[in-house]
Amino acid sequence: MANDRPNQGQGIGLKAVADELGLSQSTVSRALRNHPSIPAATRERVAQAAKRMGYAPNARARGLAIGRTEAIGLVFPLERLRLVQTNFVDVLSGISDVVTERGYNLLLSPFRDDEASVLRRLATSRMVDGLIITRPLVHDPRIRLLADTGIPFVVHGRSDVDIPYSYVDVDNFEIFRRLAELLLDYGHTRIAALNSYRRFRYAAARAAGYRAAMDSRRQPVDPDLVLETAMTEEDGVACAARLLSLPEPPTAIICGSIFLAKGVYRAAAEAGLQIGRDLSVVAHDDQLRGISAADFVPALTATQLSVEMAGRRLAEILIDRIEGKLGDDPVGEVSRPDLILRESVGRR
Structure with a gap:
């Protein structure tokens, strides 16, 4: 008997599922990623339809439908990957956890010398929806550069610049x-x-x-x-x-x-x-x-x-900004660590 769904099992796209259910493509996309903004009943309905119709995700098409790449970029000096002793892995772990949970991709962009060129290229190429930068200088020109491009970004640390920006820092x-x-x-x-x-x-x-x-x-x-x-x-x-x-x-x-x-x-x-x-x-x-x-x-x-928790907050703030869940005001968080007294201190 002829199949009344000629594309079934052959990788149909997001639009076909959305048309079938009478929903927008952005709603279907969020439902398939178990986004909490979509009711559980709708998520289940979309999941069943996608399975029945043989939906195959197309990242580029989904990005065009929702106006995002669903990717964030992390820019860092290449030598940080070569250090045996560094907290960078802990930061990266926290970022990666949230990126995975939220259905995004993480683009790692190391640089040797000209970080500004890497940032400008990523911010203007639409390869990513937002950027994370680390180890800010006292007066960091990267912050104004990114602010001028209009791309969402968040900084691991603070800088003494005179423009508003989002950051996660420790005191x-x-x-x-x-x-x-x-x-x-x-x-x-x-x-x-x-x-x-x-x-x-x-x-x-x-x-x-x-x-x-x-x-x-x-x-x-x-x-x-x-x-x-x-x-x-x-x-x-x-x-x-x-x-x-x-x-x-x-x-x-x-x-x-x-x-x-x-x-x-x-x-x-x-x-x-x-x-x-x-x-x-x-x-x-x-x-x-x-x-x-x-x-x-x-x-x-x-x-x-926890440096890993700082990484989580960086990713959460950035993705919330990308998805329009935050207002226009920047988010700044400063944590104070605990001090644990042990045997390495003696009286003079």
Whole structure:
């Protein structure tokens, strides 16, 4: 008997399903992705019709129907993929989880030198519906560039620019202020700070928090004790060895990452020093995969906040913006991590 649906089983498109049900293509698309804005009964009705008719998704056609590519872009420096010790994987994991849940695709766009060209190309080519950028500078030109293109975007961190934009950040000023104040409370005054490069806004905020804590106790800041470095274990070893060789070495060290702290522990052991007795060490960025402050010997005092959750919020805010679920005002979220006191801090 002749089949009254000649395209059945041969990959019919979204429009045929929409026409069959008397719905718009955008409604059918959202229903097939189990979007919460579509009633459960409608989602079930669409799913049954699509199965019965042999619907085969066509990403390009769906994108044209709803006016979106259903893809977001993440732009990052190529060297971050080559780092063994980085929180980038945690951020990427959180972003990827949400992208998968919401039925989007993630376009990873690494760059070597000219990030502005990559951003401009993605923003104007309609390859993606929105963009995520990371590690903003103190005065970051990328934010104005993206704002001028009109593409939705969100920043992992903040910048001191004079235009509104959406971001997800942690209170970096408060992190170093609290860590420094803790050490001051334990009687330390020769406190070193291992920080990232202050061209990055988060590092500048941490430096300001450290100085604020020292100033509040009328303690001078020795420039020899404040070092800018990459956030790796090997850099922690090198920086700590340099600090411990000073005529008047520090009695405590603040580390901008848990990886740096691991290097400081190694350098202290090589110098015959016992952490918590001869040298106090505190750090930021616990809760990264593959490394835990509680597993250090002695256990490391550290701030604790999920970087993976920050990745989730970046993707959620961006996709909500793309889908028109947010108003015109930008969304800014700043988290304050917990500080867990462990055995790596001793009294002076």
